[in-house]
Amino acid sequence: MIQRFDRLQVELPPPSDPDPNGASAVQELMGGRFGEMSTLMNYLFQSINFRGRQSARPFYDLVANIAAEEWGHVELVGATINTMLTGASPTDDGKAPKASLAGVKDARYHHHYLVGGQGALPADSHGKPWNGDYVFSSGDLIEDLTHNFFLETGARSGKLRVYEMVEHPAARALTGYLLVRGGVHQVAYARALERLTGADMTKLFPSPNIPTEKIPECQPHIKKGLHTKLYRFSPTDYHELSAVFNGPHPETGEELTVDDTMPEGAPWHDLPPQPAVFAPDYAPEDIAEIAKKLREAAGLPKEPTGEVANDPSGVVGRVKDKLS
């Protein structure tokens, strides 16, 4: 089971110019075969299905723990898409019957507006829903690890290509971070295979054949050493990561380490309403008022108790002024 934290694993930039077709490309990192839903679900199922886990505890711990990190990656990809779609219809004056979505009629990805609320969908860059066929959970540990190494390789490839296609700052912040963290997982699974079989897979790195240090948006994370450490995403469990994840990094030679804490992360941006798609409503100010009353009735503070990265702007902000 899990506990959830209302934070992102890394800071993302605030909304800027909307980038509808860029957002459609980023969907590949969400719901594509090699997207973050795939890494999350592969490792979740492999950990659930792990037989004889006590005897193979270091490997079980590795897979089970990386699954937890991937949840945060799904959140990051979603937050990026949402940021890029903010403003694709007017944020302050886009209410029906105005033709507020006419500006995205020629966009590649109609579902962002017709099905979602200018928000991320569990689908790839062509709108194909993610599906369970992307999960490989054979029960055979070596086979599963072989798959995972391949999966992380494909995932790294996808991130690089989205990087090259989309220059929006949110997309760049996302891919810079994910390339570094995905690289760690790629190493982790290679190392696990090496430990089990004795094979030396070191020379397969980097794959695709470009070191992350060449990517400017990766560099800050590399400087902080994020490319060599595995976080332990549990206050109580998965202690045996270090039995597998150790030795020199295959590209840099630095020592691999396990961090017993999770990243500090950063608060989410509270993205403004998009009334054209009724997100969260045609009249979000009404919801704000109801929420306030409910909060009071429940003995909670007048102001929202959650932290967000921004002082919310737009409609919601003005409503707050009016209500206070």
Next chain:
Amino acid sequence: MIQRFDRLQVELPPPSDPDPNGASAVQELMGGRFGEMSTLMNYLFQSINFRGRQSARPFYDLVANIAAEEWGHVELVGATINTMLTGASPTDDGKAPKASLAGVKDARYHHHYLVGGQGALPADSHGKPWNGDYVFSSGDLIEDLTHNFFLETGARSGKLRVYEMVEHPAARALTGYLLVRGGVHQVAYARALERLTGADMTKLFPSPNIPTEKIPECQPHIKKGLHTKLYRFSPTDYHELSAVFNGPHPETGEELTVDDTMPEGAPWHDLPPQPAVFAPDYAPEDIAEIAKKLREAAGLPKEPTGEVANDPSGVVGRVKDKLS
């Protein structure tokens, strides 16, 4: 982001007689349209995509927090399937070239053996992979909540029907627990709708039209009050649940409450290897030996550090004897 705990939300019975076709029915609760993957992913996406969340914090907290509980439900369904499949091929002497899978040639669900490792798959009872079309995240809060109420209704229906079809003790323990917890979520979303619109949905309960108290396997959980409380699955966030989840339970009239801790849960059973499907290997004892050495080399204790419900039996157990 999340932290993961190596425990199940509720105790499950150990493996007993295998029940291959029963396990195929339980798959519906995993990867069917109304299975636990659907509840998990719906609430995860809705929380990621929530616009103006600060102003609508009680509702955001509600959805975001229930998402966290659903992760544990996915684990429970998976553990149940795996328990029911244990022994469907011999656990101690099923190695190729023996025809150890001949006994399941007529089973409904070949993928459990040919694709999975006698383990759960992200698919429904007919083997159809779960897919992202099952996620509804429109951005419109009232619409999303209307959906969620419907989803929990359909989910409750599915659990009841699996209950009636499958008498295996693990399936019964599972459905007994999920019916109670799903009922809480059904109430939570109805209450959220009521708070936002003023509609009175109380009389729609129970739906389907049978109170959980009639189900023997629900009764222990009802006695503990699990039908009236919402756990807060976060040590730090989602404090505003109580602004929505309060008032009388629509069926029993008892007061709804928020529990600021998550359930204590129970350790997983360490299910024995199934060598016919190489789970975790043709020779799991080799993996055990390697793991032991890795553990020592990393300065970890000789014995596995994780807790499991059973003293592992079968092949793995014997190996431990031999190695110690």
Next chain:
Amino acid sequence: MIQRFDRLQVELPPPSDPDPNGASAVQELMGGRFGEMSTLMNYLFQSINFRGRQSARPFYDLVANIAAEEWGHVELVGATINTMLTGASPTDDGKAPKASLAGVKDARYHHHYLVGGQGALPADSHGKPWNGDYVFSSGDLIEDLTHNFFLETGARSGKLRVYEMVEHPAARALTGYLLVRGGVHQVAYARALERLTGADMTKLFPSPNIPTEKIPECQPHIKKGLHTKLYRFSPTDYHELSAVFNGPHPETGEELTVDDTMPEGAPWHDLPPQPAVFAPDYAPEDIAEIAKKLREAAGLPKEPTGEVANDPSGVVGRVKDKLS
């Protein structure tokens, strides 16, 4: 647009011994590539999309009118499946928490019980949902007709094979009727192609290579001449059928005719509740009582105004006694 009649195109037998796996085979005639949903949707879309229809009126009328007949075929297939599933769980004493679905745990088609209410689903014999890829609507009249001739050939083949697999009286009544009516459509599309191109396709009949008169369950319909006539399913339109559908039947030489009325048909059986799947409820007698009161409040007769083939039996019947 359409008007609907609360009757089936042909009489079906009442429920007898349930036949779960037979019902799963009949699903192929519902949601398979060559099932009745396919014929219905192909002709509906082709009629909607028909360009230059005024100039090609006889062909437009033909396609548009056959679409209307296919709606009734979908109803017939559904009614057959439902008849065959009646009694697969107890009809009078199957309420949870009884294990009333344990008897169908080994059935091929779990969705009939876990997803449907012992009722037909828009899916094929393996549970795969029908999908729009089965529709061919190219806009090119000759191409569409070539497709339709092929579609009816494949559909006839499917009906024959279900006939050979399933001996349940409802399945036999269904396939006997559909083979005759599908044969008429096959002739109609062949004739249309002949009229447009001059090709002589007469000798392609019968395809598959067995005349319907060899099938005992076809014979009563053949005796009534149903193999040579096209019904006009409209009180006001589609008058030009006879411009295409005429000349000798390619197998028997009898004259093809157009009947300006639709079949008289027969009332549906009112199939009894299946409380194990809550169809229509855990306590159907409550619904009956509510319905009665609503009827009275609306100034309608005390007794239901619709006609059904049976004096409803089982739970519902007893309730009626009690209430009257």
Next chain:
Amino acid sequence: MIQRFDRLQVELPPPSDPDPNGASAVQELMGGRFGEMSTLMNYLFQSINFRGRQSARPFYDLVANIAAEEWGHVELVGATINTMLTGASPTDDGKAPKASLAGVKDARYHHHYLVGGQGALPADSHGKPWNGDYVFSSGDLIEDLTHNFFLETGARSGKLRVYEMVEHPAARALTGYLLVRGGVHQVAYARALERLTGADMTKLFPSPNIPTEKIPECQPHIKKGLHTKLYRFSPTDYHELSAVFNGPHPETGEELTVDDTMPEGAPWHDLPPQPAVFAPDYAPEDIAEIAKKLREAAGLPKEPTGEVANDPSGVVGRVKDKLS
């Protein structure tokens, strides 16, 4: 079974400027999860599968009758798409080997030209085929009605968003009409739930949170009272609608009524051929000539007997002149 009428439920404007990407958006209302194929097929299957229908006649009649109206909605969406695609390739001089489709090479929806004949397809705005997973037919009446209320809510949302995205007159005429009629169905299912359970769902309206009267294209229909009446789409059956559909409209307070006739409707436009896609042929004038001869041979009038909204123009019209 049904009878079909060669009319649309409401008048649509004639072709004007083509709008290829607008037409791709309208596809969502055809084959999307919440499109008209979904409403049609949900209610058709629920009516077929209704157990104990005699005892629950008012509810059966309601579902069965709305199914019939939805057929007409599918026709309307199709006619709209076809209107919007008319002229996307030349209508009078677009024959191969000319590159007459070069102008739509960058359009979002290649299938309109490469698979369809500049005509509607049973697919959504991304080209994903409609599929049977969109049908919910659980057998449990309350569950099915809960679903239907949700479905109509989602459908209304989709119509509003397409309205905001597409300003083409045909799309606006369509969405204006469907918003009003879908609103009636939403009320009908809410009322049915209220009747069965006693819950008061009135305050959930409107959902999404904008009254149809704000939409200019809805206003003419509201003036005619179409927002408060349910048509009975049967000359002989479904008399018990009024037992459920009565009382005040939840938004306006006006009395809900049942109209025992169906709408008068309007004739279809006879859309001109698009020879680039061979619809209906490379040389439609040949088909016209054949049709004329067939008509005569069958003793039918010289001129087509069907009514269309336009005096057909373009190629076909000229051919008529030439032939007469």
Next chain:
Amino acid sequence: MIQRFDRLQVELPPPSDPDPNGASAVQELMGGRFGEMSTLMNYLFQSINFRGRQSARPFYDLVANIAAEEWGHVELVGATINTMLTGASPTDDGKAPKASLAGVKDARYHHHYLVGGQGALPADSHGKPWNGDYVFSSGDLIEDLTHNFFLETGARSGKLRVYEMVEHPAARALTGYLLVRGGVHQVAYARALERLTGADMTKLFPSPNIPTEKIPECQPHIKKGLHTKLYRFSPTDYHELSAVFNGPHPETGEELTVDDTMPEGAPWHDLPPQPAVFAPDYAPEDIAEIAKKLREAAGLPKEPTGEVANDPSGVVGRVKDKLS
């Protein structure tokens, strides 16, 4: 079983201006329902599944042999797409972290860049993967042939429409050739049906209703007689083609003939690397060097032994200079 030849069945032009959206249209001819994967797989499965083949040898030989030709069509479509995508990102200076894919962010088909390596995918023009539902293999010879005639009709239609949409020289060379060869297969299956049943299908030609001789890009092939001859794609087998494929061509009256050899064909173009998508690598010159050394170590000639249409240009060419 097969032997493969490193040649295309017909010469294609070298890369010129890239045409990303044109390439997306050509995908329909690859992985669409009527694309070359469909013809290949239909005939392959029908030949594998042919029962009583010895007694029906001429028909078996026909289907089995055409399957072999279709492999070459798949290659041609793929080569065309790849040619059209060459240069969509820079071929000589497109390495990450440059935004070398920014130019295709608005292209219809992101998968060409994010999933493929600027290469063909087994999917249609909307990115939907080809699937086995497109294969019809009923076992009934007449039914299968009826299908094949329809399939070739639909395929011809698709080719014509792509021809009209895409003016890129590679697409035109492709469709010109395939229209001629597909036409031969259409005739072959019609003839087979005629032989088996006696029906005269001659007048159904051409379908769609335009003779290939009107298409300029078809004319060179017609001049060579490619429209009247069936190649025998086997040095040893399928001798009985001529028993079916004979008589006059239905459009031109020329005699149909069997050619006991396969086409001479032409070498492939060696398309240049696209480093933005790592095809074949970030540093293709390294691979070239490794290949050279491996070749030498194996006693093979220094220079590649395979033939290509071009003296490879771009990066690879320069590398060769540098290495020699």
Next chain:
Amino acid sequence: MIQRFDRLQVELPPPSDPDPNGASAVQELMGGRFGEMSTLMNYLFQSINFRGRQSARPFYDLVANIAAEEWGHVELVGATINTMLTGASPTDDGKAPKASLAGVKDARYHHHYLVGGQGALPADSHGKPWNGDYVFSSGDLIEDLTHNFFLETGARSGKLRVYEMVEHPAARALTGYLLVRGGVHQVAYARALERLTGADMTKLFPSPNIPTEKIPECQPHIKKGLHTKLYRFSPTDYHELSAVFNGPHPETGEELTVDDTMPEGAPWHDLPPQPAVFAPDYAPEDIAEIAKKLREAAGLPKEPTGEVANDPSGVVGRVKDKLS
């Protein structure tokens, strides 16, 4: 392009007792994610899409050539399924209206009878159609090879599990052969990766962790050295295989070799008609007679010119007697 030979790569046993559910398991090797359609299509697409192939010729030749072998594997899997289904309905007296398919009403795989002609389908063991998502063709050579190694690992795993589930002699002959040949491909791709990167993957073998020599049905092929040699499936091309495929076998240490010929193979069994499914017809003797006449009219020998493994028996045989 290819030439086809009317032979199987290895001899299969003749039909014996039918094994319907065994045949459904073997479908996984046909159309499952790791089935032979996947290996065929992956390597076909990778070879088509190979950029800079001249400079990387040894790797191109390797992939392109293995694609050719996989065609033969698809044939073998199909022939096996067909063999196992022979006799599942009567072969000599199963004509409609007899209920000749009643015996397979409870079989897992209705599509074998209702859709196919007791023949193989391009689908997996649950009836899910193979689809193009199973193809990985990234353009990046190292990534593609990493995938291929993983694919062959998964494929080997599937073959082993089918081996353990199905004891029918045809299934055993099939899996014995494919395990050996798949093992060669697994080695080939590992070796290619080693050549390109310098990594040593030798110790990953065998994976799954059981040497093929333990499988009795593999042993005859190992004795012939089939586990160490790569066939060159081209009379003229792909000469550079040996530059990659050399060195010691990772399990046995024997030298890897390239065989410049393809296997001699064996003729197919001419499987008898199954009239219940009209394969190849209701009256196959009529087809035989027609074929004979066509053969004569074309100047071909009286007797079929193709070779089959058996003197055809059953209906067809008797017909031959009667006709001669």
